[in-house]
Amino acid sequence: MSIRDVAEQVGVSIATVSRAFNAPDQVAPETRRRVMQAATQLGYVPNSSAQTLRRQFSKVLGVVLPTLLNPVFAECLDGIAQMAAANGYSIVPMTTDYQLAGEEAAVNRLLAYSVDGMILVVSNPQTSQELVKLQARSLPYVLLYNRHADHPCVSVDCEGAMGQLIHRLAGMGHSRIAMVSGQLAASDRSQQRYRGYVNGMRECGLDAYDLVEVPFMDAVVSRLAQFLGAARRPSALVCSNDLLAIRCLRAAHVAGLEVPRDLTVVGFDGIELGRDLTPVLSTIAQPNREIGRRGVQLIVQALGKGRTLDPAASLTLSHEFHEGESCAPAAS
Amino acid sequence: MSIRDVAEQVGVSIATVSRAFNAPDQVAPETRRRVMQAATQLGYVPNSSAQTLRRQFSKVLGVVLPTLLNPVFAECLDGIAQMAAANGYSIVPMTTDYQLAGEEAAVNRLLAYSVDGMILVVSNPQTSQELVKLQARSLPYVLLYNRHADHPCVSVDCEGAMGQLIHRLAGMGHSRIAMVSGQLAASDRSQQRYRGYVNGMRECGLDAYDLVEVPFMDAVVSRLAQFLGAARRPSALVCSNDLLAIRCLRAAHVAGLEVPRDLTVVGFDGIELGRDLTPVLSTIAQPNREIGRRGVQLIVQALGKGRTLDPAASLTLSHEFHEGESCAPAAS
DNA sequence: TTGTAGGCGTTATCAG
DNA sequence: CTGATAACGCCTACAA
Numbered sequence: 128m129s130i131r132d133v134a135e136q137v138g139v140s141i142a143t144v145s146r147a148f149n150a151p152d153q154v155a156p157e158t159r160r161r162v163m164q165a166a167t168q169l170g171y172v173p174n175s176s177a178q179t180l181r182r183q184f185s186k187v188l189g190v191v192l193p194t195l196l197n198p199v200f201a202e203c204l205d206g207i208a209q210m211a212a213a214n215g216y217s218i219v220p221m222t223t224d225y226q227l228a229g230e231e232a233a234v235n236r237l238l239a240y241s242v243d244g245m246i247l248v249v250s251n252p253q254t255s256q257e258l259v260k261l262q263a264r265s266l267p268y269v270l271l272y273n274r275h276a277d278h279p280c281v282s283v284d285c286e287g288a289m290g291q292l293i294h295r296l297a298g299m300g301h302s303r304i305a306m307v308s309g310q311l312a313a314s315d316r317s318q319q320r321y322r323g324y325v326n327g328m329r330e331c332g333l334d335a336y337d338l339v340e341v342p343f344m345d346a347v348v349s350r351l352a353q354f355l356g357a358a359r360r361p362s363a364l365v366c367s368n369d370l371l372a373i374r375c376l377r378a379a380h381v382a383g384l385e386v387p388r389d390l391t392v393v394g395f396d397g398i399e400l401g402r403d404l405t406p407v408l409s410t411i412a413q414p415n416r417e418i419g420r421r422g423v424q425l426i427v428q429a430l431g432k433g434r435t436l437d438p439a440a441s442l443t444l445s446h447e448f449h450e451g452e453s454c455a456p457a458a459s
Numbered sequence: 460m461s462i463r464d465v466a467e468q469v470g471v472s473i474a475t476v477s478r479a480f481n482a483p484d485q486v487a488p489e490t491r492r493r494v495m496q497a498a499t500q501l502g503y504v505p506n507s508s509a510q511t512l513r514r515q516f517s518k519v520l521g522v523v524l525p526t527l528l529n530p531v532f533a534e535c536l537d538g539i540a541q542m543a544a545a546n547g548y549s550i551v552p553m554t555t556d557y558q559l560a561g562e563e564a565a566v567n568r569l570l571a572y573s574v575d576g577m578i579l580v581v582s583n584p585q586t587s588q589e590l591v592k593l594q595a596r597s598l599p600y601v602l603l604y605n606r607h608a609d610h611p612c613v614s615v616d617c618e619g620a621m622g623q624l625i626h627r628l629a630g631m632g633h634s635r636i637a638m639v640s641g642q643l644a645a646s647d648r649s650q651q652r653y654r655g656y657v658n659g660m661r662e663c664g665l666d667a668y669d670l671v672e673v674p675f676m677d678a679v680v681s682r683l684a685q686f687l688g689a690a691r692r693p694s695a696l697v698c699s700n701d702l703l704a705i706r707c708l709r710a711a712h713v714a715g716l717e718v719p720r721d722l723t724v725v726g727f728d729g730i731e732l733g734r735d736l737t738p739v740l741s742t743i744a745q746p747n748r749e750i751g752r753r754g755v756q757l758i759v760q761a762l763g764k765g766r767t768l769d770p771a772a773s774l775t776l777s778h779e780f781h782e783g784e785s786c787a788p789a790a791s
Numbered sequence: 792t793t794g795t796a797g798g799c800g801t802t803a804t805c806a807g
Numbered sequence: 808c809t810g811a812t813a814a815c816g817c818c819t820a821c822a823a
Contacts, residue, residue: 129816140794145818155792170595175571176508176517177816180799185508195533196731205528208554217568219551222540236549239507263502348735373735380737399528403680403705404736405712461800472810477802487808509800512815794823800815807810 128169136165148173179241188426189237190220191230191247193314197370198398199415200248203271206419207246214427216243225250225313230257238264244426246419248272251315252280267429267436269422272316272413279436281422283446285316285395286323288411292365292393292448293327300457301363301391304328305336307351307375308367309344317367320395324365336361347371351378355390362391362457369394369401369410376406376453387455397449409451414444460501468497480505511573520758521569522552523562523579525646529702530730531747532580535603538751539578546759548575557582557645562589570596576758578751580604583647584612599761599768601754604648604745611768613754615778617648617727618655620743624697624725624780625659632789633695633723636660637668639683639707640699641676649699652727656697668693679703683710687722694723694789701726701733701742708738708785719787729781741783746776 134141139158146154147162154162165171179185188211192200204220211218219240223229230249234257237245245268249255252275261268270280296304306324308317321338328335339354341347354360355378366372372394376386384390386406394401397412421442429436466473471490478486479494486494497503511517520543524532536552543550551572555561562581566589569577577600581587584607593600602612628636638656640649653670660667671686673679686692687710698704704726708718716722718738726733729744753774761768 130818131816141817142794142796142819143792146793149818153792158792170592172567172571174512174573174816175568176511176573177799178818179508180506180512180801180815181817181819183799195527196530196537198528198530201527201533235504236507239504241506241508260502370732373732377735377737400702400705400732403709405709463800473801474803474810474812475808478809481802485808490808506800509815510802512799512817513801513803515815792823795821797818797820799817802813802815804813805811807808 128171129174130171132169133162133165133171136169137161184243185241186215187217187219187240187242188423189233189240189242189245189247190218191223191233191237191245191249192220193223193225193248193250195220195222197368198400199368199396199413202399202415203419206416207423208419209416210420210423210427214423216423216427223250225310230255234260238266242266243430244268246271246422246426250313252278253315262435265435267426267434269425269436271418271422274315274319277438278441279425279438280441281418281425281444282442283413283418283444285411285446286319286326288446289320289323289365289395290327290330292411293324293331293333295448296363296365296391296393297327297331297333299391299455300459302333302457303336303359303361304333304363304365305339305361306365306367307339307341307371309340309371310342311338311340314367320367341371344370344374347374348378348381351375352381355379355382355384360390364390364392366392366394369396369398369408372408372410372453373401373404376404376408386453388458391455391457392453393451397447401449401451406452408449409454410449412447412449414446417444460503461506462503464501465494465497465503468501469493516575517573518547519549519551519572519574520755521565521572521574521577521579522550523555523565523569523577523581524552525555525557525580525582527552527554529700530732531700531728531745534730534747535751538748539755540751541748542752542755542759546755548755548759555582557642562587566592570598574598575762576600578603578754578758582645584610585647594767597767599758599766601757601768603750603754606647606651609770610773611757611770612773613750613757613776614774615745615750615776617743617778618651618658620778621652621655621697621727622659622662624743625656625663625665627780628695628697628723628725629659629663629665631723631787634665634789635668635691635693636665636695636697637671637693638697638699639671639673639703641672641703642674643670643672646699652699673703676702676706679706680710680713683707684713687711687714687716692722696722696724698724698726701728701730701740704740704742704785705733705736708736708740718785720790723787723789724785729779733781733783738784740781741786742781744779744781746778749776
């Protein structure tokens with residue numbers, strides 16, 4: 128059922144039907160009524176492929192995320208969806224599973240869909256070919272969580288945040304502080320957080336541990352429990368994300384340690400679930416929904432001006448340390 | 460950059476460019492090479508709006524889910540994405556936030572996108588107007604998690620599962636077993652699980668508690684802690700989902716109870732995170748990814764046959780009780 | 792207020 | 808093996 132069917136049913140031209148939808152005030156009230164009724168009755172919905180083809184925009188924003196299995200991104204997407212809806216945009220989320228090939232596939236597909244703009248979390252803004260592709264087409268885009276001087280980004284200063292955290296822990300008497308992360312190569316955030324850790328440790332005059340890199344989430348608990356059982360085990364663990372921190376909590380238990388008495392654990396992200404765990408997860412909380420919202424806002428603004436987004440429009444939102452219960456002064 | 464630009468660049472007709480993409484063997488190897496090179500160079504990607512308009516299918520499946528903040532659905536979506544990709548389909552997920560209005564909006568938008576089929580989790584299959592709409596258009600669809608004789612569904616027998624659970628708990632000496640759920644009206648699954656609870660209690664000769672309905676996730680811990688502090692508190696809590704069960708764990712702690720010594724807590728869903736909590740969450744695990752995969756499989760089959768899906772094609776997958784650590788015999 | 796018609800980017804048919 | 812062209816559903820000048 129296309130616009131034709133509605134037109135025939137009402138006995139009017141297709142132009143009138145189109146107008147009834149797009150410029151209701153240009154059509155006689157009675158005609159409009161009959162058109163709308165027929166449309167409802169037939170279950171007519173304007174075909175957006177045709178619309179997109181004819182207009183030269185789609186009112187759709189593409190969203191590229193690593194995964195939705197990490198609540199950080201699910202929360203962020205929630206914010207994106209909210210703000211997009213509020214501005215009359217639809218979103219099409221795609222997932223890359225932290226793979227470069229996934230990023231390329233997602234971007235290409237979204238380009239084919241003629242999205243009006245794109246919001247993405249990439250692995251490495253510096254080397255991403257996809258971003259070049261977007262620039263070449265002058266398609267407005269914004270990065271979330273990523274930070275890079277050459278691209279418009281919405282993020283928090285995670286390097287600084289991690290540095291502050293080290294200072295705080297040092298202030299609580301911790302000196303044996305280790306850092307746990309996922310695959311470092313898969314995320315510039317982890318790299319920045321690690322830099323923050325290294326710098327923080329240096330500033331505090333402490334010896335940094337080698338990074339504990341746990342590429343696969345399923346083996347992480349046993350791997351960590353083993354680490355925690357070793358000699359000169361750390362008294363505090365900082366994690367590059369909350370999901371990892373939760374596994375550290377478990378690993379500590381498996382290793383016979385009690386948190387926070389025997390081990391302090393701090394995460395990064397501020398996922399909502401962390402607040403309802405026991406112990407409540409200490410974490411550096413990012414405003415995940417707000418990051419999503421602001422990203423959309425920037426894109427919508429750019430779209431309004433018919434412009435692409437300037438890297439100078441980048442936003443650094445503020446993070447917040449959530450004290451939680453997984454964090455305590457070092458035993459003296 | 461459209462097919463025209465590529466054609467001009469190569470000095471060939473648009474038909475040839477089209478064929479280079481869709482029927483490579485019908486075009487001379489050398490021509491094909493030049494077309495492909497020009498396409499890459501120009502960054503040409505076939506416009507899928509135009510494709511969808513011309514072909515009468517999109518190779519896209521619409522997915523309608525309540526939320527992605529609950530990992531059950533994120534995991535399920537992961538399965539959907541996998542299987543869809545394996546069959547050459549893209550997916551467009553939309554979220555309803557458990558609202559009927561959201562279901563309508565999502566379905567309408569997906570119809571406008573001319574998706575080839577739809578996979579959905581609805582609030583109430585019995586009364587859903589959206590499903591009627593899909594039937595009227597003979598658009599293949601399948602429900603996930605929902606169970607209803609008149610619709611093709613992929614689900615587990617959650618009523619039965621909950622009944623079995625009650626028997627198991629009763630066998631462990633529990634007699635004061637209460638059930639906690641979210642807003643009952645928002646989900647037929649919860650209703651079925653509650654039925655299973657009521658029946659199970661009756662079969663075991665136990666008095667069912669009034670359902671503890673906690674509509675808003677944020678108030679749930681204090682609400683529950685209060686409940687757990689009351690006289691004749693239950694010795695076991697069964698929850699209509701894992702997210703709720705995790706909050707119950709917290710509420711127990713807040714109320715000064717130790718799980719499982721003072722209180723047994725069992726969830727429903729089997730989200731992956733539950734396995735890494737302390738205590739490990741006991742739960743009735745559903746094969747979430749598999750549910751997603753099988754749903755796609757059914758749709759793809761139907762699409763292959765050019766048919767709509769028969770309710771008789773419904774699948775009941777098996778659930779599995781995960782013992783966990785949040786579960787223990789009743790104190791004697 | 793309403794109708795006519797061209798064209799958005801593709802694919803597929805039909806000739807050559 | 809390649810080219811010309813109609814049609815997919817819609818919107819929007821331009822006419823009436």
